[in-house]
Amino acid sequence: MSVTSQVEPLTKIKSKRMMKLLASGKRLDGRGLLDYREIKIENGVVEKAEGSALVSMGNTKVLVGVKIETGQPYPDLPNQGALTVNAEFVPLAYKYFEPGPPDENSIELARLVDRGIRESKTIDMEKLVIIPGKEVYVVFVDVYILDHDGNLVDAAGLAAVSAILNAKLPVYRVKENGEVIKMDEYVPLPVQNCPIPVTMVKIDDKILVDPTLDEENMASAKLTITLTKNGEICAMQKSGLGAFTLDEIVEAQKIARKKSSEIREKFFREWC
Amino acid sequence: MSVTSQVEPLTKIKSKRMMKLLASGKRLDGRGLLDYREIKIENGVVEKAEGSALVSMGNTKVLVGVKIETGQPYPDLPNQGALTVNAEFVPLAYKYFEPGPPDENSIELARLVDRGIRESKTIDMEKLVIIPGKEVYVVFVDVYILDHDGNLVDAAGLAAVSAILNAKLPVYRVKENGEVIKMDEYVPLPVQNCPIPVTMVKIDDKILVDPTLDEENMASAKLTITLTKNGEICAMQKSGLGAFTLDEIVEAQKIARKKSSEIREKFFREWC
Amino acid sequence: MSVTSQVEPLTKIKSKRMMKLLASGKRLDGRGLLDYREIKIENGVVEKAEGSALVSMGNTKVLVGVKIETGQPYPDLPNQGALTVNAEFVPLAYKYFEPGPPDENSIELARLVDRGIRESKTIDMEKLVIIPGKEVYVVFVDVYILDHDGNLVDAAGLAAVSAILNAKLPVYRVKENGEVIKMDEYVPLPVQNCPIPVTMVKIDDKILVDPTLDEENMASAKLTITLTKNGEICAMQKSGLGAFTLDEIVEAQKIARKKSSEIREKFFREWC
Amino acid sequence: MTEIKKLIDENGLRVDGRKLDEIRPIKIEIGLLANADGSAYIEQGRNKIIVAVYGPREAQPKHIGLHDRAAIRCRYHMAPFSTDERKSPAPSRREIEISKVIREALEPAIFSEYYPRSMIDIFIEVLQSDGGSRCAAITASSLALADAGIPLKDLVVACAVGKIDGKLAVDLSDVEDKLGEADMPIAYIPALRKISLIQMDGIFTEEEFFKALNMAKDACMKIYKIQKEALKQKYLQTEKE
Amino acid sequence: MTEIKKLIDENGLRVDGRKLDEIRPIKIEIGLLANADGSAYIEQGRNKIIVAVYGPREAQPKHIGLHDRAAIRCRYHMAPFSTDERKSPAPSRREIEISKVIREALEPAIFSEYYPRSMIDIFIEVLQSDGGSRCAAITASSLALADAGIPLKDLVVACAVGKIDGKLAVDLSDVEDKLGEADMPIAYIPALRKISLIQMDGIFTEEEFFKALNMAKDACMKIYKIQKEALKQKYLQTEKE
């Protein structure tokens, strides 16, 4: 059951300052409304994982590990590998995160990241078949929040794509008798796209990108738009207690388009 | 762990009026002690289910859906199909129902309906075998409470039998190589009996059939007796904090016998 | 998540008396510091179980049942049977035990008993193979606490070993076509060792063996050392909020060595 | 499994040699647990069941407390090794239902109204199960309640009547329950002349039902004597100590 | 499954005969449940969804209460028999996410600040699911809220626009959703001219996105009329009674 959640209120001084600054197009940390915090991507930080990346976006830190195993395909997709995205909001990352099974926030984040990857065809799932209908690769993308200062979706989305890009796929050989043998050989995952999510919040009718936690707590609503390398929209999600006008959504789409190509150019290879 | 449950007390005025009326053989809604509320049965309300029925009994509304799949037989019953009865007391139906896994009340209801169906051999389970010991039909009977104004057992029992009666069984063909193919063809479920449960409560030494929620809350004990088309008893269950004398149980059995044949005549075909 | 637990405090009078007695090497129940309470072992109390034993140690009562089934081996140990130790702290045994899935205390106890059995090679797991890599015996050791007056580990360890010793292994025959048939014949489990755990607590710098619940509640720390028939240490576990000096641990090891051989001589056959 | 077993032989005796109206041997021990406020152990046939009672104590968590009576908490639980195939320790739907009907079988005999806002816990552990474990559990539970000093209107006693090879028989064993045609457990409170549990599955004609009811009551009264005797022995023994 | 189905025929009509901008037939019933404070039932295509609203009532457990507004609790749940393959009754990840987005689609329309420390419950049961069940659920939920007398800024209405065979189409059915290339559900609050839910999966170009937004809004306004009419009928009927 989904329940309206408590929001940690900012101190009056802080919220007043935030609003005053916003009025003149500024933010508490000195950024302009449409500026991202500094983004750092560190690849391959967990050697035991087939792929991994640690993304920091200001104080927000998200680690993604990719594990690749083999298993049965989904019955309705016998000629495709399987993909599972899971997110853990571990209590280490934020004083209000509690241990336990994933709650609605971590499920929403995982499903949003999943949609970005799946709909943009980031991985060519048809190349992940070992024996059609019987044995395929199963790709686990595990999102691990380490430090929460807002905009978990963008950090998680970037970390997921980065970890997928550096993941190595173990090679299997199918013997004539049908036996499947793991070779001591790896190839890259067949990656064909990089979805880049851009998250915006609305505070007092202003649209801000890459919100900090304080800004998320002051925002009336949040919107993520994820774009492919060809500039198509492949995922979208509004959240929060407020709502957007049509014009705001149109504006947000333009912003997302611009910011996603900036991030793409800075961090990803030409072809994706 | 089973715990004595809170009962919502009636207002003093209401409970006094109920007791006064009872003394003269009447009930709050004008019924005699042995009268059912108006029963309506609507068949086939959920087309995606293989069978379904919505039963209303006064303000009580129970929907049953029957789904039929294939699966392995129970190891000790290789030549029979499988039957599973499940009940959901969804929070939509009553202010004190909470979401979550089935509690003792919904488990008791499901098991009581299950016993009625199983012991009366409502379905000829031996006709539900596709490949003996390997593949059989699995019949899921899902009881869904939509509005709770007492006597859930009778409403659920009638809805279950009605849904089973209108359920269509998908036909499977076993090819020579053992492959099982679903045909685009349906036959009725092999039904051979209709168990009819009759529920009574005791209030102030009076036996009432088809109690409302108010009456259940005033009752000291409740008794369900389920009868087959041949007038045999096939299931029984006492519940509640009170107890019955032997004479009361003998009397209740007579009442159940009478009411079940009235219901049977009104709603079911001759042969069941 | 593990949380510092509430400890039921002793009355002031009782704790003062305990401390006073301890100062002169005595205990509330008259024992010396290194004396066990009377130990009773009753074998075969649950006939439906393949093996069983009820151990009482003063007021502490622990029942262990051994069930033996067949199943697949662990993928990394294709030529060994499987062993599972589980412990239930049922609410019948103590006013603060609550029903529910195993908590950290029952998991710790089960894993400690498991380590004793596994590391001492109590059962020759390689003899528990029916078809290598495919079908093996699975031995379930279920520890059931019936009355908790301290030192559950030693009582559970003794009961587990006793139940294993009296367990009968159903014989299976593998037919030429690979079919596995259960014969109406039993042989003993292939037992080759008996690990004996000895548990000590520290109260006010004194080491006591076989603590009662009152003593456990007064103790700063607890230490279990499990020894094999050859006098080797095969499992160890410290618990509690306090700590031991190196010398205390050395002393505890000597005590455990002595007490375990006393118990072994009294209750177990020469060869184990 | 496929061979049809004869449950009654040519002499009218059952698989274990009993007559149709004969109950299984019963062994009762009262007060065997040190921690519990009251306890009882019963062997009935191959059933081995132990019951502990804690309370009356403060209702915990508080919201389960009732303003006009004690809340009774009851848990019927089977040990993993109590059955032919190992049972998962997690409570099954069957155990959840039985916990409820046992609680409701015992409540009418308890003076719950003496202890508002309190709770009384009845913890039943089936160490070995044969047929009729819920009945044996009720019989033992009322003794454990008495041992805990909980004021009772009377003991509660329970026994089933079933149908095997077309004949009515009391106190079915496991094999009779599985291969028989019907089973009807009842719980009886002699002093109140009331039935506090009745369940049935299988097929009974009206005539069979009436007969079964009376047989069940008679069997209950036999067990009631054994209960009373066990309680007496326990008190005599306690006085001696 | 492998055959590629044509979703639009040579006349530009969809599998069920609809035009691209045509919504499915809608049937609404308000106030059909006796226990709930408000309720509504919607059929939209083969969707059959029933919604109950309870509250405002005291927040329970207390810690979910908010000092400045009502806590809204929302549960979107599918009956086991609502889908082609039986669905386990335990909430899936999809149901958990949808419960959240529906709650957040409805909250902007509710005067929550009138009821601090209270909760308002919205229980949605999908009895049969076709494509677009979250939208139909939002449409019905706002009617159930109105029926419960919860003060609203306006009704909330929802509809999806998707892409099938490369063309934009409103209110996708199940088969269109599965075989189509994109789906974008939106919820709209006409009086506020605001979008309170927007989600998307699939592939939209910028141009398609703009067009889809407008088509979705137009479809919402059509459904809004049906909503209003249903509410009017309900009140007329209530007055007569």
Next chain:
Amino acid sequence: MTEIKKLIDENGLRVDGRKLDEIRPIKIEIGLLANADGSAYIEQGRNKIIVAVYGPREAQPKHIGLHDRAAIRCRYHMAPFSTDERKSPAPSRREIEISKVIREALEPAIFSEYYPRSMIDIFIEVLQSDGGSRCAAITASSLALADAGIPLKDLVVACAVGKIDGKLAVDLSDVEDKLGEADMPIAYIPALRKISLIQMDGIFTEEEFFKALNMAKDACMKIYKIQKEALKQKYLQTEKE
């Protein structure tokens, strides 16, 4: 798996080139998390572990609060990608036991009595696990506690001694742990000269046990130096800022 691997070569060196009494390289970073009140990161061999400490803060839920001391909550958790085969995120029995022994290894060093009714949370995430992760986690946890400003009697430091190819060796790696004959982790509090964790599985003779205890203590003292140095560097750095 079937080939028996030699864990010590002809020169007495281990698989990774270490001597028997040589610990693995250790890298420590303190205070790397912004939200936590204290934090530490440790790499020891291929272990990569991060620890956050929150508190002292009000005990939540209240009933876990203790009247005479802080309640310590401790969770040792492995990331799904930390192991060779993906680990389910749900806590395993092993993780539950390790959470308990780590808590009990740290408690003797904490001045818990300063903070009655409060709780101190220690959240350990194993990002990559090699052998000895519980020891490395303890070593890092005491640094995170110090970083949070929790008053400590001393740091707690931990290291295991095991037996490989019949010889005692400190700080076993994953492969040594799996193929070795015994493993005994201990935690040591130098200022108190006390052992706050000791566990063992495998086979030790009495002589081996005594020797192992001393080797473990010596290894702990080596790591203690590294701990102290890391803490010093952190304070120097903080002062500069």
